[in-house]
Structures are given as C-alpha cells and as structure tokens.
Amino acid sequence: MLYPMSPKVVELKRKLESFMDRHIYPNEERIYREAEELGPWKVYPVVEELKPLARAEGLWNLFLPESSHGAGLTNLEYAPLCEVMGRSHLAPEVFNCSAPDTGNMEVLERYGSEKDKERWLKPLLAGEIRSCFAMTEPAVASSDATNIESSIVRDSDHYVINGRKWYTTNATDPRCKICIFMGKTDPNNPDRHKQQSMILVPMDTPGIEVKRPLPVFGFYGVPDRASEVVFTNVRVPRENMLLGEGRGFEIAQGRLGPGRIHHCMRLIGLAERTLEKMCRRVRSRIAFGKPVSEQTVTQERIAEARIMIEQARLLTLNAAYAMDTVGNKVAKAEIAMIKVAVPNMACQIIDWAIQAHGGGGTSNDFGLTQAYATARLLRLADGPDEVHRNQIARFELRKYSNV
Known part of the structure; x- marks a missing residue:
C-alpha cells in the first residue's frame, strides 16, 4: 500500500467492521423507520441504545487528532476508519464521530476556555449532548462566507446577536445544547476576512427560535437534521467569544x-x-x-x-x-x-x-x-x-x- 496502516489502525478497523456487522447493518431499517415516524424533532432510540456499546468497545471519539480526549490518530490514520463508518448513515453518530459535532469539538478543544471545555466539550465528548454550527444564511450567497450579514454587537459585558441561519444541522435535535454562531462584529473592516467572529450561544438563550426542519430531497433527520434558526436580540456573555473578534x-x-x-x-x-x-x-x-x-x-x-x-x-x-x-x-x-x-x-x-x-x-x-x-x-x-x-x-x- 502507498499509505500502509499501522498495527493500531488495523486493529481498530477490525473492531469497527465487526461492530458494523453485529450492530449497525442489522439496525439500518430501524434508523430509517424511526427517522420517518418520529421526525427531526425527536431522539432516535436506536442511536442511544448503540452508543454505550460502541463506547464500551473503545470505538469512541476516534476523530480527534493529537488529543488526549480521542484515540490520538492523525488524519491519515483516521481516514480508513472514517471510510468504514461512512458505509451506513447510522454509524457516525453511534461512534460519536458525526458532523457537526466533530468540527465543533475540535473548535472547543483548540479555542475554548477551560470553562467552555468543562461546560460544553466534556458532555459532547461523552455523547450526552449535541451541537450545531450556524453559518449559512438564506438571504445571501453563503458560498462566499464574507457575505454573512448576521450581526454580533458588543454591549458592555455582553454581545447581542441577530440573524437568520439555515442548514444549521442538529438544531431540531432536543439534545442540541450549544451553537457555534458566525456573524459580523466589524462589518466596516476593509479586510473582508476580518469582519466575522465566532461565538458560543447556548440553545436555551432567550431569542433563539428554531423555525423549521429543512428536508434534504424529502428526507427529515436522515441523512441530515438541517434546520432554519432565527436569532433575535440574543444576549450572551463577552467571554463566549472564540479566539477574539475578527477571527471567525x-x-x-x-x-x-x-x-x-x-x-x-x-x-x-x-x-x-x-x-x-x-x-x-x-x-x-x-x-x-x-x-x-x-x-x-x-x-x-x-x-x-x-x-x-x-x-x-x-x-x-x-x-x-x-x-x-x-x-x-x-x-x-x-x-x-x-x-x-x-x-x-x-x-x-x-x-x-x-x-x-x-x-x-x-x-x-x-x-x-x-x-x-x-x-x-x-x-x-x-x-x-x-x-x-x-x-x-x-x-x-x-x-x-x-x-
């Protein structure tokens, strides 16, 4: 092989494939049925039943590179394991390796304060809560992220957030407790790539309304829990800003x-x-x-x-x-x-x-x-x-x- 797998990865891949055969493939019809019958606003029981089994077998948080919280795999080492998980829509979340939680956990690991890590990263790593990432907006061509219009305005020791987001994966999930929100703190900055910031927004903050789930080719919940969310005068503490203003x-x-x-x-x-x-x-x-x-x-x-x-x-x-x-x-x-x-x-x-x-x-x-x-x-x-x-x-x- 051009990129040979280490013994550690070979063993993890073997365990993953065995778990897929025993628990994932036999439950695929069930996950699609639960997603259709329960809809995008509910937790799917099959996922919660299988997560403890995956964790017990050490097949948990495999995605986090160079971290004591994960398996300590490089991107190259994780790649063949991710491929195995990709064979089924059910698998990634069962192993706590599904988007957008993976990306959000990496952001919290790199840029979150110790308080943020204790409050949000720890339960995410444990699979106890889920998260969302609010960037895309319906009013602008979001393929150019500098177009984002949502505002994050400083008000003494708080920031006030306003904006309409969509394709915010996980927002309809009742386990979704934290949002990483991208908006503009400095819309007049001549450098368009320094106008935006990212801030942590607890989903129970007043002013957040999850308007509706968005179907993907008619599917709600699988393959995605895409959602439209409106933020109206949402106030969060100043310390919720990630990395600093203009670093979004x-x-x-x-x-x-x-x-x-x-x-x-x-x-x-x-x-x-x-x-x-x-x-x-x-x-x-x-x-x-x-x-x-x-x-x-x-x-x-x-x-x-x-x-x-x-x-x-x-x-x-x-x-x-x-x-x-x-x-x-x-x-x-x-x-x-x-x-x-x-x-x-x-x-x-x-x-x-x-x-x-x-x-x-x-x-x-x-x-x-x-x-x-x-x-x-x-x-x-x-x-x-x-x-x-x-x-x-x-x-x-x-x-x-x-x-």
Whole structure:
C-alpha cells in the first residue's frame, strides 16, 4: 500500500467492521423507520441504545487528532476508519464521530476556555449532548462566507446577536445544547476576512427560535437534521467569544479542513457499499435471457465505479497525509481537490446503482435514495464545487505567474 496502516489502525478497523456487522447493518431499517415516524424533532432510540456499546468497545471519539480526549490518530490514520463508518448513515453518530459535532469539538478543544471545555466539550465528548454550527444564511450567497450579514454587537459585558441561519444541522435535535454562531462584529473592516467572529450561544438563550426542519430531497433527520434558526436580540456573555473578534473566518477555515476529509472518506465508504449493492443486484436479476451482470453496459459501469473509488481514495489519503505533514493551510489545494472529486464520484456510482435496481432503486427500500441525497448534499456543504474548482485553478495558475 502507498499509505500502509499501522498495527493500531488495523486493529481498530477490525473492531469497527465487526461492530458494523453485529450492530449497525442489522439496525439500518430501524434508523430509517424511526427517522420517518418520529421526525427531526425527536431522539432516535436506536442511536442511544448503540452508543454505550460502541463506547464500551473503545470505538469512541476516534476523530480527534493529537488529543488526549480521542484515540490520538492523525488524519491519515483516521481516514480508513472514517471510510468504514461512512458505509451506513447510522454509524457516525453511534461512534460519536458525526458532523457537526466533530468540527465543533475540535473548535472547543483548540479555542475554548477551560470553562467552555468543562461546560460544553466534556458532555459532547461523552455523547450526552449535541451541537450545531450556524453559518449559512438564506438571504445571501453563503458560498462566499464574507457575505454573512448576521450581526454580533458588543454591549458592555455582553454581545447581542441577530440573524437568520439555515442548514444549521442538529438544531431540531432536543439534545442540541450549544451553537457555534458566525456573524459580523466589524462589518466596516476593509479586510473582508476580518469582519466575522465566532461565538458560543447556548440553545436555551432567550431569542433563539428554531423555525423549521429543512428536508434534504424529502428526507427529515436522515441523512441530515438541517434546520432554519432565527436569532433575535440574543444576549450572551463577552467571554463566549472564540479566539477574539475578527477571527471567525480563520476559525472556519481551520474547522472545515478536517471536516472535508471526514466527509470525503465517509462518501468513499458509502460508494463502496453502493457498488456492493449494485453487484449483488445485477447478479441476481435476469433480463432478456441472461443475468444483468453479463450485459456489457453493466460491466462497464462496475469497472468504472471501481476505478473511480480507487482514484478518490488515493486522492483523499494524499490530502490527509498533506494535512498531517504540512498543515491544513498549505494543503488547501489537496483538500479542495477531494471536495470536488469525491462527491461527484459518489453521485455517479449511486446513480448507476439506482439504474441497476430499476424502479425499486428510486424507492427507499434499498438505501440508494438516502445515499444519493447525502452525496448530492456534499457537493454543496463545506463549499460548493464551483468555489473549490476556482480555488484549485488559482493555485495552478500561480505556478506560471512569471511566465
């Protein structure tokens, strides 16, 4: 292997795969049923039942790099484990490795005060509460984070927050107790990247209204608990500011780097699972006198899917290695490349799998519509394809600035 796994990672991967076989795959129908029947405002019992089992087996908080609170894995070491978890929508939260909690925990670990860590990070690490990240806004093109209009205004020993956010994952979850909110403290600063700040906002603060859950291709709760939230004159103490005024964009860039790796590795796992479903389906169905697996078009798609998955995995492992060795800021191009390549790869493979399943592929019976919703969502989340492509092109053109 180009990036061999250490003995520690090999053992964790073995334990993860065993747990998936024993507890995750057998409960997938249940998580989709509970999400549909209970809706996005409720806790899904199956998740709470499985979390203690995962924690007891040491499969807990694997995502936190260089931290005494997690497994102490690098991004490269965590990548194959994240891929395993990505094979099922149920898995990440069961192992306390789901977004946006992972990114929020990393922010609290790096920038939170000791008081913040005790009040918020500790219960998040224990899986006792959940969190949300309020950045995207419906009134502006949020692909450019400098467009954010929400305000954070200093008032003596407090800040007053106003704004409307959406696609705020987890806000409808009754366990969601803390929000990391991004808004402008200095809207007139000539440096547009120093206008924004991030601040901790307890979800029980007066003035917060979770307006509605937002469906993702008609799904509420799985694959995402997207929500619209309104903040009206929300007052929080001055010490809730993270890192300092004007540092929000800086925090966002540091937060999103690892998150993009996590999203991409999970999608590779989802693509692998989808290809398995496709292969099993076409081997079991007869059309025009022979198995669908013997149709040339099917074989071409299976071959292309295998090639695309392997390419995406190597590209993502390379990005993880770059993040570990030169840092997130220097690895910007590698991170941007996977953020474009992997969701597009997954969308294509899931589309082929839907086609191979016939009409049934468009139902919810095979998990393919849920998989497609996830993959398509991730062509937008953490920055749309177009933004990342522009960034990649700029990096490439700089090589020829003196030509």
